[in-house]
Amino acid sequence: MAVEIKQNLKLTQQLVMTPQLQQAIKLLQLSRLELLELIREELKENPVLEEGADSSPQKMDQETQITEELGTSREGNEDFKDEKSKDIDFDWRDYLYQEARISWDPLLRGGREKDEIIQLIERSPDKKRGLGDHLLEQLALSKLNLEEKRCGELIIGNLDENGYLTASLEEVALQSGVNVDKAEKVLKEIQKFDPPGVAARDLKECLMLQLSHIKGKEKALIEKIITDHMKNLSLKKYNRIAKALNVDREEIIKAVKIIHSLEPKPGRRFNLEQPQYINPDLFVYKVDDEYVVVLNEDGMPKLHINSFYQQILADTNSVSEESKEYIQNKLRSAVWFIKSIYHRQNTLRNVMYSIIKFQREFFDKGISYLKPLVLREVAEDINMHESTVSRVTNNKYVHTPHGIFELKFFFSSSINSLDGKNFASETVKDMIRKIIAEEDPRSPYSDEEIVKILRTKNVNIARRTVTKYRESMSILASNKRKKVL
Numbered sequence: 001m002a003v004e005i006k007q008n009l010k011l012t013q014q015l016v017m018t019p020q021l022q023q024a025i026k027l028l029q030l031s032r033l034e035l036l037e038l039i040r041e042e043l044k045e046n047p048v049l050e051e052g053a054d055s056s057p058q059k060m061d062q063e064t065q066i067t068e069e070l071g072t073s074r075e076g077n078e079d080f081k082d083e084k085s086k087d088i089d090f091d092w093r094d095y096l097y098q099e100a101r102i103s104w105d106p107l108l109r110g111g112r113e114k115d116e117i118i119q120l121i122e123r124s125p126d127k128k129r130g131l132g133d134h135l136l137e138q139l140a141l142s143k144l145n146l147e148e149k150r151c152g153e154l155i156i157g158n159l160d161e162n163g164y165l166t167a168s169l170e171e172v173a174l175q176s177g178v179n180v181d182k183a184e185k186v187l188k189e190i191q192k193f194d195p196p197g198v199a200a201r202d203l204k205e206c207l208m209l210q211l212s213h214i215k216g217k218e219k220a221l222i223e224k225i226i227t228d229h230m231k232n233l234s235l236k237k238y239n240r241i242a243k244a245l246n247v248d249r250e251e252i253i254k255a256v257k258i259i260h261s262l263e264p265k266p267g268r269r270f271n272l273e274q275p276q277y278i279n280p281d282l283f284v285y286k287v288d289d290e291y292v293v294v295l296n297e298d299g300m301p302k303l304h305i306n307s308f309y310q311q312i313l314a315d316t317n318s319v320s321e322e323s324k325e326y327i328q329n330k331l332r333s334a335v336w337f338i339k340s341i342y343h344r345q346n347t348l349r350n351v352m353y354s355i356i357k358f359q360r361e362f363f364d365k366g367i368s369y370l371k372p373l374v375l376r377e378v379a380e381d382i383n384m385h386e387s388t389v390s391r392v393t394n395n396k397y398v399h400t401p402h403g404i405f406e407l408k409f410f411f412s413s414s415i416n417s418l419d420g421k422n423f424a425s426e427t428v429k430d431m432i433r434k435i436i437a438e439e440d441p442r443s444p445y446s447d448e449e450i451v452k453i454l455r456t457k458n459v460n461i462a463r464r465t466v467t468k469y470r471e472s473m474s475i476l477a478s479n480k481r482k483k484v485l
Helices: 019-029 032-045 057-068 092-104 114-123 131-140 146-157 169-176 180-190 203-209 217-228 230-234 238-245 249-260 266-270 307-314 321-358 360-365 375-381 386-393 425-437 447-456 463-472
Strands: 049-051 282-287 290-295 303-305 397-400 403-406 414-416 422-424
Touching: 019 321, 019 386, 032 049, 032 321, 049 321, 131 146, 131 266, 146 169, 146 180, 169 180, 203 217, 217 230, 217 238, 217 249, 230 238, 238 249, 282 321, 290 321, 303 307, 303 321, 307 321, 321 360, 321 375, 321 386, 375 386, 414 425, 422 425, 425 447, 425 463, 447 463
Parallel strands: 282 397
Antiparallel strands: 049 303, 282 290, 397 403, 414 422
């Protein structure tokens, strides 16, 4: 078979994602904090870009014009003077050290009282200790020998955030070079440490370790419940437990109350994770009878082009062609970056105004008046593609008169009503939440009963949908919500 070389012409269409377009799309889906981080990185990498007070659209247009006229010379050369003031770095640790030295050193004190530095130290926040630090401190004060303490350190190092031992004693013994009996002895010693129940291997052992303060018949009954009837205890089937143990139901309820007072996660109070506070991207205020959208620009740098590099480009003889080409590329990148940020902010504002237009009753009256809404409706309203709206609303938050909500919150599916109207799924969730909040804790509503109550409120919904919504809100089933008063 002969091999031939042929040329064929073929006309095709394809979408080419330029780096600039990729950057613009990336900026749309970034949250406010992620955008701030990206701006800081861009300021470090691009010398042409700098912070300043003047970043108005008029200024940006002037910089765009400069970019388009790269390489042109100006008449005359004016001396360039950079008036941008530089912030002075201030080391607070060094300041505190100097304050301490001045306050305690008699040669430097100059009349200052020691009380000032004492107050300064007292105002300094203490570093929060974790569970491991708390246990290692107790281990160091224990009567265990050096070899046993090394084994104890290994046990403490294998505790999870809730205080449970995640490694087996065989693994601990092998890694620490002791036998299993000695590892068991060290574990028993650590289980006496504070907090009670720490270093347990399962929930049963954790609860049993916390029963040291209980004595007599009551303790024996609780131990039997924990050992043999945990499943019935979780399902709150107290009559079945009472029948199996041949005791009165009142005694079981008394024992259960004591069990509920125990801590199933001993390490919980030592959790070092800090709460993440939501910093909204937008604020919605009601002015007279209209709603105004304000972008959260607190701490957002005002970007503009460094005029020093513009002056260099204006003087054709001052730099080499290679340097000039480098500055031109950085200048184009900077201008496009600034334009992309303005495009992101304007798109975000337009989307929010469109959401207000469709969800006006929500902003006026609250969550019960939220309407079904899809991305397509907003996209058509502001003449943008649906994917663009999806990117803009992703991981963005807005502060409204009714609280802080994610933009995705305003887009929800519809639930049919008995008279043909539609309810937003978030509105139905809110109804379910209120129904459960108002129920009798001794006899909570089942999902089927919630369906019947919703029908009286004109909501046509299936039981499995109620179950799905309830679980999405982390609300337990009726048999687990039941309380013994």
